[in-house]
Amino acid sequence: MSGGRNGGRNGTEPEPAVAWQAQSLLVDYPYPELFEHVPLLREAAAGFAEPVGEPLERFLDHLEGTPAMELQSQYVATFDHRKLGSLYLTYYTCGDTRKRGMALLRFLSAYRRAGLELGEGELPDHLAVVLEFAATVDPVAGRRLLCEHRAGLELLRRGLHEIRSPWAHVLDSVSATLPALRGSDHEAIARLIRQGPPEEEVGLDPFHAADHLFRGVNR
Structure with missing residues (x-):
């Protein structure tokens, strides 16, 4: 992985899992308690390789300089009101089609094989x-799931940079923990830019195929 090739800036080589945990917290909805984790997140970011840690530090600068309610409004405007700002990875490859239900099943199957059950209503992608x-x-x-959705992640990253969103830094950090984009990734990204996600298929419930797996699950 590019994030660990040269080791952390403190001379160590942190596990990618530590970076993924920090990124997970920062790309989730910014509840007020997130601010309590800033010192620990800064300490962790300082130990990552520069391509992984420096973008997180830039985002943490924005987080600390922004009131919680304003940050929450920015988050909603960025990720909830823009289709190409979706944090749901299967949207980029499947749109709102029946195929998306099957793609969600792949995530759920991977989680269940590892012994993880999601909370009710929590989408796995x-x-x-x-x-x-x-x-x-x-x-x-x-890591395999992230790599399988590399094109969508890259499209999201580029879109966030286009609108100068501070969350673009978090996506830069995520990208730095994954392998470099390959030819097939570039082709998929170009296709998404040209065509966008697949259009909705009238009369089909994109989540119907996965619905039974969501019933009654809890973490």
């Missing part, structure tokens, strides 16, 4: 959930 899974449950399976 949210980036914060995937990063937390990779950090705390199964780094190999979590």
Whole structure:
């Protein structure tokens, strides 16, 4: 991984899982208690390789300089009101189509094989959930899921930079923990830029195929 090739800035080589845990916290909704974790997050970021840690430090600068309610409003405007700002990874490859239900099943199957059950109504492809899974449950399976959705992650990262969102720094850090983009990734990104996610198929419930797996699950 690019994030660990040269070791951390303190001379150590931190596990990618530690970076994924920090990124998971920072890409999730900024509840007020997030501010309590800033000193620990800064300490962790200082130990990461520069491409992983420096973007997190820039985001933490923004977090500390922004009142909680304002940060929450920025988060909603960034991720809830823009389709191409979606943190749900299957949206980029499947849109709101039946195929998305099957893609969600793949995430759920990976989680269940590792012994993780999600809370009711918690979709498994949210980036914060995937990063937390990779950090705390199964780094190999979590990394594989992130790599499988590399094109969507890159499209999200570029879109955040276009609107100058502070969360672009967090996506820069995530990208730095993953392998360099390959030819097939570039092709998928170019296709997404040209065509966008697949359009909604009228009359189909994109989550119907996965619905039975969400019933009654809890963490």
